[in-house]
Amino acid sequence: KGLAERGVRRFVVAGGETSGAVMAALQVSALRIGEKIDPGVPATVSIGTEPLALALKSGNFGTPDFLTKAFGAMPGNRP
Secondary structure (H helix, E strand, O other), X not given: OHHHXXXXXXXXXXXXXXXXXXXHHOOOOOEEEEEEEEOOEEEEEEOOOOOOEEEEEOOOOOOOXXXXXXXXXXXXXXX
């Protein structure tokens, strides 16, 4: 939440429970689904006045280079 308050608009989150906690902390209630990063893991953008780019994955999804691919697939393409 502190990162978003400081202007960060792109998040890659690993872990199902962690992803849920991040969504709750950022008060994200709906996502627009974007392109596939890896099987079962799309890039998403929150729906709201200040959209956030999010890549949310459980521990069972994603290839070893997932983090690199996730940041490349997300809108904004800047950290």
